[in-house]
Amino acid sequence: MTQTCTLTIAALYERVEAIFLKAGLNAFQAGALARVIVAGERDACKSHGIYRIEGALRTVRAGKVKPDAVPELLPTEGSAIVKVNARGGFANAAFEVGVPVLAERAGKLGLAALVINDCTHFSALWPEVEAVTGEGLAGLVMCPSYATVAPTGGNKPLLGTNPFAFGWPRENQPPYVFDFATSVAARGEIELHRRAGKQLPEGWAIDANGNPTTDPEAALAGAMLPFGGHKGSAIGTMIELLAGIMIGDLTSPEVLDYLGTTTLAPFHGELIIAMSPEAFSAGRPGNAFARAEVLFDAIVDQGARLPSQRRFLARAKSETDGITLTATEMEQLDRFLAHGLDAVG
Amino acid sequence: MTQTCTLTIAALYERVEAIFLKAGLNAFQAGALARVIVAGERDACKSHGIYRIEGALRTVRAGKVKPDAVPELLPTEGSAIVKVNARGGFANAAFEVGVPVLAERAGKLGLAALVINDCTHFSALWPEVEAVTGEGLAGLVMCPSYATVAPTGGNKPLLGTNPFAFGWPRENQPPYVFDFATSVAARGEIELHRRAGKQLPEGWAIDANGNPTTDPEAALAGAMLPFGGHKGSAIGTMIELLAGIMIGDLTSPEVLDYLGTTTLAPFHGELIIAMSPEAFSAGRPGNAFARAEVLFDAIVDQGARLPSQRRFLARAKSETDGITLTATEMEQLDRFLAHGLDAVG
Known part of the structure; x- marks a missing residue:
């Protein structure tokens, strides 16, 4: 059984911010990055959650972003x-x-x-x-x-x-x-297919010669569509x-x-x-916000979904129940906090 | 053999404007409509050319647009x-x-x-x-x-x-x-399939029960996608x-x-x-218009097309050679000019 750890949103934020401060980011940079990463994790949008910390640190380490920049x-x-x-x-x-x-x-x-x-x-x-x-x-x-x-x-x-x-x-x-x-797809989705040894759906990509391909390796060497x-x-x-x-x-x-x-x-x-x-609707009949709700209701009433609803449901759950991370994820956060930029290759 | 008639862009404009004036539109409305209709015909965009005159006149006749409106x-x-x-x-x-x-x-x-x-x-x-x-x-x-x-x-x-x-x-x-x-498609394209007795491609439409259909009649009674x-x-x-x-x-x-x-x-x-x-690029390196040309060249150099090029080629030809209409089209213009709103049902 995998051990898990549940943190409040605020506690996860503190931990992620501390990682970036330890890695040499100033308060502007560390706070802003921690806010979006925690927002991703909170919304069960794992591909934009703590998984992204490593990429941010690698970019700092490669000298491709200024960790102490003041906008x-x-x-x-x-x-x-x-x-x-x-x-x-x-x-x-x-x-x-x-x-x-x-x-x-x-x-x-x-x-x-x-x-x-x-x-x-x-x-x-x-x-x-x-x-x-x-x-x-x-x-x-x-x-x-x-x-x-x-x-x-x-x-x-x-x-x-x-x-x-x-x-x-x-x-x-x-x-x-x-x-x-x-x-058609995010690059990460092609990478996930590659790792899983799965073929891509038709229409996602072409190979290096410009021909349609369903092979993720060929797609990564070619182009997405x-x-x-x-x-x-x-x-x-x-x-x-x-x-x-x-x-x-x-x-x-x-x-x-x-x-x-x-x-x-x-x-x-x-x-x-x-x-x-x-400002746009000033002087016109009806209230724009109320009218938008009529449109949203008409979409939902016919069984279609509004975008981002899965995220918002996850957000409500995280606000009540906190955010649950695996033991492996917690260890990774600890490693980043202990070693800063040395934790990434 | 179909007889044809070739007019300069200016001559076609005068004729179309005269039709709208005869139909009771004021100079604002008649001029603006004639300009876009002639632009469509000039660019060989037949679906937005003189074919549209009838729809405009029908809308006036139905009382759904004010022909004498001053914006x-x-x-x-x-x-x-x-x-x-x-x-x-x-x-x-x-x-x-x-x-x-x-x-x-x-x-x-x-x-x-x-x-x-x-x-x-x-x-x-x-x-x-x-x-x-x-x-x-x-x-x-x-x-x-x-x-x-x-x-x-x-x-x-x-x-x-x-x-x-x-x-x-x-x-x-x-x-x-x-x-x-x-x-996926314009409504007119579904109508063209219906008239030609042709099935629609997959993915264009659903029927009145919400199921995918390739039957144009069912699509027109259902919904496009x-x-x-x-x-x-x-x-x-x-x-x-x-x-x-x-x-x-x-x-x-x-x-x-x-x-x-x-x-x-x-x-x-x-x-x-x-x-x-x-204004957006002020104070930044490079000239925005010159940089855009680099992007356009890179698109064209790999065999892709820029949108609207077919229209622009037709426009250049019309500017040199004039606009050629069939005898039927010319007769229709004459009928509109002679009868105004009475020419439409």
């Missing part, structure tokens, strides 16, 4: 664009600096954007979407990744898995949130343009050139657009 | 949101009133939105995307439609085919533009939220309730977001 809010008064330079640190710390200013600006102008530059991007976008909806705003978040996806009709990796995320605030309950890769054919390919390209080129930061092929590997957290920028439903 | 620019100084009330006219006229103000606002603030309310939406979004890129801005355009698409996992029409369009300006050549339905599974379904839902509910205008199920048919042009709103690459 800098740039002067953009009078503009709908708020800019934060992460100064080589993690995106998460820069986001935390920017989001109150983004909310203030979107409240004032109805619509605003937050640009994060020169950051190492870490983990999922939904924690950031939820921070925007937490301000009563609708949010659209996107960023490039590494070149691992071929554009539809092409035969080589060029686009990233470029996540696209959106949130709408709801009263007295978690927001409507989606956050997905614009590739965009979701939804040419439409997903177009959205992936849009994300390179808006959240790479437009904000003056790296595109997915440039990220891969810079890092030389897909095993470290990627260095690029991020674009967050926040919209005030109150 | 009203609402006072939104100091906001990033520009609002135009179409006052029951076509979206196109309202868009033409709003786009210079949108461009000025986006130039000043870096980012701005144009909301069009109380409009009858007409035809494709790419002419509007191209008007935004024509101002040197990146543009994102979306709107609801009629409830004809079931959310993934559901069994009834709820979402619209909700088009999603994007454009990026390019120097000395047509912009990067995509414009697609967030359903979103592109890309749950991801496309989520994007379609986002469009209902942002370009329906957030802007205080009708959602796709509300549009269908209001019109009672999918054979007239739909009444709802539209959301256009414009971003200034110059």
